[in-house]
Amino acid sequence: MDVLYFAWVRERIGLPRERVETTAATVADLVAELMQREERYAAAFADLSALRVAVDQELSDFSASLEGVREVAIFPPMTGG
Amino acid sequence: MGVRVQSEPFDLGAEATAFAAGRSDAGAIVTFTGIVRDVEGGLLRMEIEHYPGMTEAAIAAIRAEAMTRWSLADCLVIHRHGSLAPGAPIMMVATAAAHRADAFAAAEFLMDYLKSRAPFWKKEITRGGASWVAAREADEEALDRW
Known part of the structure; x- marks a missing residue:
């Protein structure tokens, strides 16, 4: 699936999007898997309470299932307006 | 169209005039415009x-x-992205209703939700460096009233 990052999450990880092959069942599982892979993910995802999630472009949460999902985005709380 | 996301500047006077044009169904039009604010002085750009x-x-x-x-009767949301100068309009909402109470309330609702439920992130570029604007707890709490 495609995993997208925005704002300081994007900067810490060092790329805006990537293709990830995973069998993770939930967003939380995916995040844990990425944190195991490399230090930059561990640094970016250290505090999950500071992060928000969208699944297929809909706001969701870390417990969301990844079954059939094409796109996951992880980012800080939004600051529009 | 009622929603525009764009990098180009917009003319809030022209937008408000066009929104209000020929609207005999609405006795009240409320517009709100958000401006790039230089909070501490020294802001060079706001990147959205x-x-x-x-x-x-x-x-x-x-x-x-x-x-x-x-x-x-109608409502309009324009939100910019990209690199904006201090003083530049970031976004605007306009609402048209028969009576002003609906127009004001809907405009406030739109603003509260756009602040923390639309996927935008602001970064301030100053002479001293760059920093991401943190979400305020008050912004999240503002949603509770709706």
Whole structure:
């Protein structure tokens, strides 16, 4: 699936999007898997309470299932307006 | 169209005039415009990042919710992204209703939701460096009143 990052999450990880092959069942599982892979993910995802999630472009949460999902985005709380 | 996400500047006077034009169905039009504010002095640019695709859908959903909750003749949301100078308009909402209470309430609702439910992120570029604007707890709490 495609995993997208925005704002300081994007900067810490060092790329805006990537293709990830995973069998993770939930967003939380995916995040844990990425944190195991490399230090930059561990640094970016250290505090999950500071992060928000969208699944297929809909706001969701870390417990969301990844079954059939094409796109996951992880980012800080939004600051529009 | 009721939702526009764009990097180009917009003319708030022209937008308000066009929105109000020929609207004999509405006795009240409220507009709100958000401006790039230089909080501490020394702001060079404000960079606004967004999530193309989701941004438009999220704003359209917020707009549809406002149209459902209040008796509105129409409502408009414009939000910019990219690099903006201090003093530049970032975004605007306009609401048209038969009576002003609906128009004001819907405009406030739109603003509260756009602040923390539309995927935009602001970064301030100053002479001293760059920093991401943190979300305020008050912004999240503001949603509770709706």
